[in-house]
Amino acid sequence: MRVVVAPDSFKGSLTAIEASATIAREWRRVRPGDEVAVAPMADGGEGTIDAFELAHPDAVRHPIEVTGPDDRPVLTSWLELPAAAGGDGPTAVIEFASTSGITLLDELRPLTAHSAGFGQAIAAALTAGCRTLLLGIGGSGSTDGGQGALAALGARFLGADGRSVGLGNAALGAIERIDISALVRLPEGVEAIVLSDVRSPLLGDDGAVSVFGPQKGITAGLRSRAEQNLAHFARRLGEVLPTDPLQPGAGAAGGTGFGLSAWGAAIRPGSAVIADALGLVRRIGAAELVITGEGRWDAQSLEGKVVGYVLELAASSGVPAALLAGDIQGPTMPFARAASLSGLAGSADAALREPQRWLAAAAAQLATTWR
Structure with a gap:
């Protein structure tokens, strides 16, 4: 059998x-x-890099130190898959769980945890010349809409006084202007694919706060505030990087799917991409x-x-x-x-x-x- x-x-x-x-x-x-x-399977969350590494014995891990979701340094790595025959260049596999994930938190930080470390790893892979980015976004501990990742890629989120508002969900409501003049864009011919394990939109009863907020410490008393902050961020980001907050997967990883989509990434079911590799x-x-x-x-x-x-x-x-x-x-x-x-x-x-x-x-x- x-x-x-x-x-x-x-x-x-x-x-x-x-x-x-x-x-x-x-x-x-x-x-x-x-x-x-x-x-062994994964869907974009914990174990995504392991699954690709098993499927590609010639893959190379690149150690990196990033800023964790609570600002402490995190030693982690991203995975480089060599270019296929006739391909344009190598592929990077980057895992939210190991750069900005909930397991990196000693205690839940519902309004201050962020995704900056994930963005730092993305920037490192682009600097290394990778032509395809596979971005696994499961296992998050933040609800920042991907603001931290975009900040690590060069975007500036400014308050009424013209200064940075900081990172995390609590900071989103104070954003008055977003400066993307220094934002690292996807180079021509480079593809970024978000590997998502959920189909939730950014906002609403099926969105990031309502469905996944409780597991990240967003209690009933914080729910309305966190939702309003995320909605305000969506409006402000839409002024400079238009995207659809209602698209399936926009609410993944506390809204990181939304932020990366605005940056130019495409959201795909993580299970299907990894199953294909295996x-x-x-x-x-x-x-x-x-x-x-x-x-x-x-x-x-x-x-x-x-x-x-x-x-x-x-x-x-x-x-x-x-x-x-x-x-x-x-x-x-x-x-x-x-x-x-x-x-x-x-x-x-x-x-x-x-x-x-x-x-x-x-x-x-x-x-x-x-x-």
């Missing part, structure tokens, strides 16, 4: 590579005669079972997330799919089989304490009972 293992990371507990290796190891132990292929369509087409997984399965899992996209690929190839998730909230009918680590461990806390153990148990159970 041919099995493809293509999970996302189990956020905060297991990387996609660790999850893939654990599932594959247990499957081979229970069913040593089966052929198991691993394809040759996942071909692998699934030749398989008899696909196993995917994530930390939490819920209603958002089908909205641009890895597991939803892998499920679509499996369905289009007529291949059954199984889900192994840390926690399952909601029906799993599209899957032929589903199991939660918290269900096996007895509680979510128990599963989080030993995620590898319980993922191994779930994989072994699936391998034992699958017919």
Whole structure:
């Protein structure tokens, strides 16, 4: 039997590579005669660089120090993929999660966290001569509309007194003028692609503040202020760099999708781009079972997330799919089989304490009972 293992990371507990290796190891132990292929996935969030690095053994990591989301220095890296035969130049893969992500914060900073480090990494890749930029924007801890990234690329955000207003959501409401005279533009022939894991617009009930603000510390008492700040920023940015705040994906990464779109980037589903790099369509087409997984399965899992996209690929190839998730909230009918680590461990806390153990148990159970 041919099995493809293509999970996302189990956020905060297991990387996609660790999850893939654990599932594959247990499957081979229970069913040593089966052929198991691993394809650790990502959708633009945590693990995006790892996924591309696995698909391109000749890729090169470039270490860089950037300003983290709370102004502390962060040592990270961006990935260079060599130019394909006949290509114009190398491709850069840059990850928001590792430059400006929420895991870099000691404590949530709902109104002051920013995306400047992400912009610094983008600038470094452009300086290095990269001709394609793949910008993974999942895992953010800020709601600044991409203002920090644009500031790192040379834009100036000025208040009524003509001075810089600073960075973060709280500063957005004070912007009176945006100076883009020194903004680093995309050179002719250079393409920037935003790899997004959500389809939310910038504003409104489905926007960055309403949907994703709570996980970044935007409480009910701060919601109106944060939304107003973001709306004011959208109006001001639209005066110099017109773009659509209602486009799908504009609300990704606290509105960074919107800011990068105004800069000239195109927003694409991250799962599809990464799956293409891994040759996942071909692998699934030749398989008899696909196993995917994530930390939490819920209603958002089908909205641009890895597991939803892998499920679509499996369905289009007529291949059954199984889900192994840390926690399952909601029906799993599209899957032929589903199991939660918290269900096996007895509680979510128990599963989080030993995620590898319980993922191994779930994989072994699936391998034992699958017919």
